[in-house]
Amino acid sequence: MYNKRLIDMHTHSDNSPDGVHSPMYMCEHAVARGLRGIAITDHCEIDKFIEHKYASTVFHSFFECAKARNAFEGQLLVLIGLEIGQHLSNVDLCKKLLDKYPYDFVLGSVHTPRGMTQDIKEIEYDKLDVYEFMNNYFDELTEVANLDLCDALAHITCPMRRIQGKYHIDFDYGRVQESLDRLLLAIIKSGKALEVNTSGLRQDIGLMMPEEKIVRHYRELGGKYITIGSDSHTVHDIGAGIEEAMKMVKRCGFDKITFYVSRQAIQIDI
Numbered sequence: 001m002y003n004k005r006l007i008d009m010h011t012h013s014d015n016s017p018d019g020v021h022s023p024m025y026m027c028e029h030a031v032a033r034g035l036r037g038i039a040i041t042d043h044c045e046i047d048k049f050i051e052h053k054y055a056s057t058v059f060h061s062f063f064e065c066a067k068a069r070n071a072f073e074g075q076l077l078v079l080i081g082l083e084i085g086q087h088l089s090n091v092d093l094c095k096k097l098l099d100k101y102p103y104d105f106v107l108g109s110v111h112t113p114r115g116m117t118q119d120i121k122e123i124e125y126d127k128l129d130v131y132e133f134m135n136n137y138f139d140e141l142t143e144v145a146n147l148d149l150c151d152a153l154a155h156i157t158c159p160m161r162r163i164q165g166k167y168h169i170d171f172d173y174g175r176v177q178e179s180l181d182r183l184l185l186a187i188i189k190s191g192k193a194l195e196v197n198t199s200g201l202r203q204d205i206g207l208m209m210p211e212e213k214i215v216r217h218y219r220e221l222g223g224k225y226i227t228i229g230s231d232s233h234t235v236h237d238i239g240a241g242i243e244e245a246m247k248m249v250k251r252c253g254f255d256k257i258t259f260y261v262s263r264q265a266i267q268i269d270i
Helices: 023-032 054-071 091-100 130-145 160-166 173-189 198-202 212-220 242-251
Strands: 003-011 035-045 077-085 105-109 193-197 226-229 256-261 264-269
Touching: 003 077, 003 193, 003 226, 003 242, 003 256, 003 264, 023 035, 023 054, 035 054, 035 105, 035 256, 054 077, 077 091, 077 256, 105 130, 130 173, 160 198, 173 193, 173 212, 193 198, 193 212, 193 242, 198 242, 212 242, 226 242
Parallel strands: 003 035, 035 077, 077 105, 193 226, 226 256
Antiparallel strands: 256 264
16 A cells, blocks of 8 residues: 655656666655655766767666556556756757656756766865855756756755765855855745755765755745655666655755656645
């Protein structure tokens, strides 16, 4: 019997370069764990679209997810999604992809910051000014939020997995408050959702992304929409941390969480 509230809005299949299992196998595990729904949001890094042959993986992801949705009708809400990275490197290509495939849900993210060649998980944060870096990172995400190309902003504090986790840098958000506020206000003004990503709970940082004080501040600024995702890349992490995240967002003043069907926001009680 599924829990009508548990919907994992950020997962990856083997159609992502770092994913492990097929959409069908993922759905089997989601049902076994009692989830009501799952959004399969495979990667599409726009700046590496040709190099990494994303035209092929995006095609296979969409149609394999569509088959899984049909197979699990009545058992599991299967949402066909996409996580677009680095929108700003080719906005026209993003638009073409979204015109071509009728997605339910699109996440926006930045994995390779503008002007850099390294993924955020590969950067040596002890060799740069982390405050300048995070100000630039939030500004880039703000530009993404202002585009009409995604429904939610994913793991907006993702670099903290390394800054605070691996490098143990004591980060003071007060020093980047202005750029963070611009980002949160852009999310609110554009009618998008803020994602609470639970993958940090499984990593050195031990925190959700963003952490509770930022989610509470988003609410104080007028934030309305929250999605919750495990960012699983294997079936073993599907649904991980979702219930804990729901409790956290409720403490922050939210009484509903959001999922998307045909790019339309639907809210359900926590």
